Amino acid sequence: MSTEPQVPAEDDLPEQLRIRREKRVNLIDRGIEPYPVSVPRTHSLAAVREKYKDLETDTATGDQASLVGRIIFKRDTGKLCFATLREGDGTEIQAMLSLDKVGQEQLDAWKSDVDLGDIVSVTGEIITSKRGELSLLANTWAMASKSLRPLPNDHKPMSEETRVRMRYVDLIVRPEARTVARLRPQVMRSLRETFTSQEFIEVETPMLQVMHGGAAARPFKTFSNAYDIDLFLRIAPELFLKRCVAGGLERVFEINRNFRNEGADSSHSPEFAMIETYQAFGDWRTIADLTRSLIQNAAKAVSGSHVVTHMNGREADLGGQWKEISLYDAISEGVGETVTALTPIAELKKYATKLGMKIDPKWVTGKLAEEIFEHVAQDKLIEPTFVMGYPVDTSPLVRAHREIPGVVEKWDLYVDGFELATGYSELVDPVIQRERLIEQAELGAKGDLEAMQLDEDFLRAMEFGMPPMGGMGMGVDRLLMALTGLGIRETILFPLVKPETD
RNA sequence: GGGCCUAUAGCUCAGUCGGUAGAGCAACGGACUUUUAAUCCGUGGGUCGACGGUUCGAGCCCGUCUGGGCCCA
Numbered sequence: 001m002s003t004e005p006q007v008p009a010e011d012d013l014p015e016q017l018r019i020r021r022e023k024r025v026n027l028i029d030r031g032i033e034p035y036p037v038s039v040p041r042t043h044s045l046a047a048v049r050e051k052y053k054d055l056e057t058d059t060a061t062g063d064q065a066s067l068v069g070r071i072i073f074k075r076d077t078g079k080l081c082f083a084t085l086r087e088g089d090g091t092e093i094q095a096m097l098s099l100d101k102v103g104q105e106q107l108d109a110w111k112s113d114v115d116l117g118d119i120v121s122v123t124g125e126i127i128t129s130k131r132g133e134l135s136l137l138a139n140t141w142a143m144a145s146k147s148l149r150p151l152p153n154d155h156k157p158m159s160e161e162t163r164v165r166m167r168y169v170d171l172i173v174r175p176e177a178r179t180v181a182r183l184r185p186q187v188m189r190s191l192r193e194t195f196t197s198q199e200f201i202e203v204e205t206p207m208l209q210v211m212h213g214g215a216a217a218r219p220f221k222t223f224s225n226a227y228d229i230d231l232f233l234r235i236a237p238e239l240f241l242k243r244c245v246a247g248g249l250e251r252v253f254e255i256n257r258n259f260r261n262e263g264a265d266s267s268h269s270p271e272f273a274m275i276e277t278y279q280a281f282g283d284w285r286t287i288a289d290l291t292r293s294l295i296q297n298a299a300k301a302v303s304g305s306h307v308v309t310h311m312n313g314r315e316a317d318l319g320g321q322w323k324e325i326s327l328y329d330a331i332s333e334g335v336g337e338t339v340t341a342l343t344p345i346a347e348l349k350k351y352a353t354k355l356g357m358k359i360d361p362k363w364v365t366g367k368l369a370e371e372i373f374e375h376v377a378q379d380k381l382i383e384p385t386f387v388m389g390y391p392v393d394t395s396p397l398v399r400a401h402r403e404i405p406g407v408v409e410k411w412d413l414y415v416d417g418f419e420l421a422t423g424y425s426e427l428v429d430p431v432i433q434r435e436r437l438i439e440q441a442e443l444g445a446k447g448d449l450e451a452m453q454l455d456e457d458f459l460r461a462m463e464f465g466m467p468p469m470g471g472m473g474m475g476v477d478r479l480l481m482a483l484t485g486l487g488i489r490e491t492i493l494f495p496l497v498k499p500e501t502d
Numbered sequence: 503g504g505g506c507c508u509a510u511a512g513c514u515c516a517g518u519c520g521g522u523a524g525a526g527c528a529a530c531g532g533a534c535u536u537u538u539a540a541u542c543c544g545u546g547g548g549u550c551g552a553c554g555g556u557u558c559g560a561g562c563c564c565g566u567c568u569g570g571g572c573c574c575a
Binding site: 014015016017019020058073075077078079080081082084094096098099100115116129130131133135149150151152153154155156157158159160161162169265358360497498499500 | 511512513514515526527528529530533534535536537538539540546547548568569570571572574575
């Protein structure tokens with residue numbers, strides 16, 4: 001079965017598709033190339049807009065230009081035709097074709113050959129119209145690329161499914177889609193600049209891994225013919241970045257794709273871009289400072305200040321020092337009793353039941369505590385908030401808290417109610433690390449599909465001596481969400497969608 | 503995994519009580535030398551997601567499946 005869109009036999013085509021195909025054939029029959037190798041273009045539309053921005057109404061400049069753009073608006077009248085050309089950055093300029101400039105033959109051809117969505121080249125004089133619109137008054141025109149499909153209605157937004165399945169059309173018709181597409185590289189550049197300014201170096205570690213580790217998640221599995229072994233698409237780069245730090249690359253980061261074989265919804269995608277970074281001789285506090293500067297600099301890069309404006313108009317202030325709360329204090333407040341990492345699971349279950357939560361019997365004590373926290377507090381975590389101090393049994397790669405028993409030096413950063421980043425004082429004791437990973441392997445043997453595997457090579461690296469370090473992971477797509485207020489499928493150009501079926 | 507909503511023209515959507523399928527934009531033919539979602543006259547365009555069932559008759563009711571969305575676990 002092909003996943004290509006099926007084009008039915010010619011005579012079965014919907015009317016509008018059939019007519020456009022006939023127009024293409026008609027062009028060829030008249031010796032006109034519908035897809036020429038090149039067309040005249042002397043200026044970008046943006047350059048013309050910039051140069052003539054102060055031109056008064058109804059002015060003829062005498063300046064000649066050849067402009068190219070996609071027709072997004074077209075109005076044919078008897079002897080004077082108007083069309084709006086749009087180029088990639090969204091800049092638009094009007095083209096005007098009048099009988100006395102282009103002649104009857106070219107005017108008729110324009111009316112019959114050109115449709116909304118076609119890409120055309122027009123050559124003529126830069127003018128402003130009687131209504132003040134900056135325009136090119138054509139002497140001649142040429143087809144640059146004939147569109148065989150009608151553009152969607154410009155005045156009604158496309159459904160979300162159509163936008164995602166046909167992002168190219170979304171980009172043509174919706175300025176916000178192009179804005180978001182350009183926002184991502186701005187953020188990426190800002191992140192790399194912040195890292196570089198603090199002497200972090202970017203490394204690239206394997207995406208195909210012999211064993212999956214570094215996070216609790218189900219992996220995608222694949223197979224190497226050459227090595228005759230199963231491979232996993234990585235769920236996290238953590239264990240390789242720590243190998244780098246062991247080797248003396250003291251400050252490293254990686255921005256790249258992770259893959260998790262789990263559900264997809266408005267904040268989860270099976271493949272997603274992730275930042276991970278490790279700083280030798282740092283800890284969870286220094287890495288929190290780094291995280292804040294990464295996010296605040298990104299906000300400044302896209303909006304000019306630490307206050308970002310979401311697509312729905314809401315303003316979010318990401319500036320200043322951020323609030324810190326203790327996980328167990330928040331739980332205690334939520335249930336009205338003192339809860340610590342040492343509170344027995346039976347008591348936690350009692351509190352959870354009283355809150356009306358459904359309890360998964362597979363949850364360990366720490367997992368239950370985290371679930372209670374999310375239940376009582378997540379909705380309140382709108383302004384940026386570091387949630388400090390997580391249970392040890394859900395965090396096998398984190399160092400024990402230097403004061404609080406049963407707790408590790410781990411924070412989660414929440415913004416707009418979702419988890420944006422997580423940071424640790426990393427566990428570097430190879431003996432304790434081995435014990436924790438063996439516990440994970442036992443969970444895996446018992447059927448926990450998210451448990452980590454025992455990575456002997458990683459442990460060997462740690463046994464050579466890893467410096468104390470802080471580490472952090474942050475979802476790039478989620479950072480985009482925090483900066484724009486959009487859902488994850490809007491921040492990813494081509495999110496995974498199930499194939500269309502006929 | 504469970505619940506609810508949803509699928510109709512190229513796009514966005516209506517469709518009442520089960521009785522010949524509708525609108526706007528888009529398209530096609532015509533008029534118009536300053537239009538900005540122009541206006542005016544005329545025209546065409548549908549396997550109503552798929553498969554079954556009930557019925558004299560199904561876009562509508564029932565079942566199954568597929569895609570999409572939301573909520574819950």
